[in-house]
Amino acid sequence: MAARSRSAIGALGAPGASSISARRDLARAQALQEPWPFPQKAAALCWGPAWFAKGVKMCKSVTPKRALRRSRTCCCSTGRGRTQCRKIKPHSLQEQSSSLMGFAMTRLLRVDKAWEELSNILSGIFCASLNFIDSTNTVTPTASFKPLGLANGTDHHLLRYAVLPREIVCTENLTPWKKLLPCGSKAGLAVLLKAERLFHSSYHSQAVHIRPICRDASCLAVSWELRQTLTVVFETFPSGQGKKDWSLFKMFSRTLTEACPLASQSKIYVDISAKDKEKELLEVTPSPTSVHEAIVQGEKRTYAVYDLLSPSLFNTSRSLNVQLKWKRPQDSLELSTPVLHAQRYVSGYGLQTGKISTLIYNTHPYRAFPVILLETVPWYLRLYVHTLTIITKGKENKPSYIHYQPAQDRRRPHLLEMLIQLPANSVTKITIQFERALLKWTEYTPDPNHGFYVSPSVLSALVPSVIAMKEVDMEQSPLFTSLFPSSDGSSYFVRLYTEPLLVNLPTPDFSMPYNVICLTCTVVAVCYGSFYNLLTRTFHVEEPTRGGLAKRLANIIRKFRGVPPL
């Protein structure tokens, strides 16, 4: 989903840049490099409006023409991360899950059919397991999502949202994704996408968004925009003197040689913003084409911009290898805490009941703001809504909006949406208890003792900015800030995905059916056998004979012992 990779970028603290172009045949590519105080390095690559390759057209074509004109959006993305990543990021990245969100169809009756087709087609195009999306993990959120782009008027009945928390991204998803780029991986920034480097990273997320936009300034016609984003967090290890230098070649083991000739914009943004004390500490080579200052997610950022289309860049050397060097070793710096972040965990003991707790932090010094929380919980965790408690600063916090749709066994999950006011500088704890259901023995996954995933909850909020933001021209702003343009200067939109939960369900011994069969059969056979014997036994006299060999032997022994013979 668009939103997810967006939050990922936010988490990395370095939204990149780029802009919407109004014409269908424009392509923009931008890359963003973030220096991190931690042994990790964030890179976000965005590709802007682009060609519709055949595959994406298919994704579009499942919604009939009318719906298309009614401008709906569909987007999907997949992400993968490792646990270390969570330690260093104050808010949560979505990990190990694929999700799909779509606005589809004007006719209510056919929404589900179109949704099924869409997920199947996308799973075919991107070789992803999205075809596992069915009614048991699809919900219809009422407030959390709205169509991107030109659509106005949200009928939430047309919205479907699904997450597959267990599916992870891998190389076979990347290849078809790369094919959608106008230059493939032959030229431009996509040259950097070398699978073995990308997947040897702490976090990886790739997304595709399709949305309707204005074709030109007069906005008389609608174009469809395909936007692809890829977010990667690399591990970088400090060099000899404890300096965390990096370069494009170190991260991707490739360098850039040319821009994609079809691109109307192709830029690399390197975040060189630094706090006061570390100014002048870092140095980027070669010298950037320009320096861009922007306020991104309420923070002032400075970017060194490399415009691949400017001929001067490749004048001196044939390839571009952006390098960042620290002049002296940094101290271990704390990453500044974001205004909104969240944490989620499961508690409780035993295999019957449990509790899901979500902690939402608002670190804004003086502003309170509301946040929409979306929880989807699979049906096999039976939520007790009466145990829902929301506590902020020791007091109960009453949500101003609650939408709850109970689950139906094997048919649909629980959906809980709440609008919660977060006071300034506070922690809000939301807890809800659940009971674990027993599944039918064929419903368990191949490795049931690993546990069952509960999909991440989604937080959407307009976060008030700490510093004043001014209106920015969309054309000038970096691509990665343009998906959720801020309505006014005082706040910016954030969507967070918490970590997925892993819950153990009571698992039976799977050899049990056979054991039970064997045991009952044995019991039945024993009872039956003696019963049968009793009923069919006949009596008859046997001639006392001299006996067989055994008897004779016994008698000999008895004789020796002095006992009367048998």
Add this chain to the structure above:
Amino acid sequence: MKQVPGGGPGVRPSGDRGRSPSPPRDPPGRGRDRCPVLRRVPAEKARGRRAALSFAAIAVVLGLPLWWKTTETYRAALPYADIAALGELSFQLAVPVAVVFAPGSQPRDLPRLLPFRDTEEKETLLNSRTSIASRYEMVCRSTTAQEEAALGAATVQEADAALHQLQDASLGSLSLYVIPETSLLLPQGIGVYVGKHRSALVRAGQGLAALRARLQQVMQIMSFTTSSITAALSDRMPASQLGPDARRHFKSSLGYEITFSLLNPDPKSHAVHWDIEGAVSRYVQPFLDKLSFLANFSVDSQILYYAVLGVTPRFDKESSSFLLSAHSLPHVINPVEARLGSSAASLYPVLNFLLYVPERSHSPLYIQDKDGALVGTNAFHSPRWGGIMVYNVEGPAAPQASLPLRVDVDMVRVMEVFLAQLRLLFGVSREVQPPEVLLESPGNEGLADWELDRLLWARTVENVATVSTTLTSLAQLLDKIGNIVIKDDVASEVYRAVAAVQSAMAELAVGHLHSAFQASKEAVTSSERAFFDPSLLHLLYFPDDQKFAIYIPLFLPMAVPILLSLAKIFREAKQRKKEPTKTD
């Protein structure tokens, strides 16, 4: 049970000695006298035998049916006999033909007076399971006044158009107009003219035999030939019997996807533009509209950059051009195909048409045929896949001209080639005819009415053959694997397919091409739906050995005593027969 009493002679029950009520002991000393015991034994034996027999009876009468009933799978009845009958296809194709004699064109040796009916039959045995009987039902009559007026038109095209107004336009029917040998309507040396629609003009020729030969030739051109039907039945025929072109055209399907792709491997030097939307609506759409009765078509287009051919062309110094030889063409397609996009959205076959603009460093690029000559169209096609055309860009006048060079593709030139390939891949290409036959060009629609008929004849036959294959293999599969559940809806689809295919055969035999084709389409839909029904897969992987592993702990201990005692009873009964009465 045998029990030897420990103390003296006597009888004791086996098992619990102490508590079980023991039968009266024989008085000591009377051990030799077995009479009282002997008297009891038969009664005791008979009781045991009865008990054993009733156990066996209960197991057989109650247990087995209960087990059978509870573990049985639901299998709806299928028309196996009808499906088996479909395995042998004997097509009867009837073509209604109206032979209209213009005044003065009747041969003198005409057998009867006009009007009369005549049939011409021909039967071909393709293989042991397939035969074709074609029957041309000719109605011979003389022209009406209107037709006479139409035949009086100045040119043959006008006459054809005028005659079209007078005909009933039912699919598959033909009208042949016999005109006098000396008529000036047809150009000199042309004996047969086949129009745009379903009519043809035939010169009377010398005598009835010549006319018959000519009529037969026209009828075959306009409906079907043995070879066209054989090609349609290519799946049922051994490869040796098929011509090289038999496997070229796409298999019959309910829909097709046509994709036009522009491959630009060198976007740095060439900015290629093509007006594909206009070209498709101008050239391809009329053709597809005409075929819309046959199948659903969807057309889309894409531009792919950096898509290169898998083969490096050879540089030819003489012409300073690059050459792709015919034997390297098969290697061209695979690398390109990986980029063409998946057909994830549809089950229909995809026809690919690629326009390749070679890189600047490799242009001009020409395709060489097997003899080393350059191919005029610079294009080739791949059977059942699509076509590729190489479009060379003229080099800029000045080498320093700024790159990329804007190229506007001449769509007329391109679509000419692609349309010809499209016709070829649909099997409506025109065969080479003897010089005396003149075929009217189909004009803007790209397809004459009789060509559509020809396609429909072949497709109907192909559909029927496909359904027969599908149903036969489905029946075989279901017969082989007894575990598969056959649901009622699968069965009803099979019944529907069988009924539709039978009606298609019947309609073919009476010459109703339209309804025959519709019925064959329905049959294909139903049979495919039955064949690919997901419910047929459910129990496929439930092997018998596992079932027995579960049954054995119950069945073995239950069955062994029953079987043993039955065997014993049987043995005893046999023994008793041998020594009938053993009385003291």
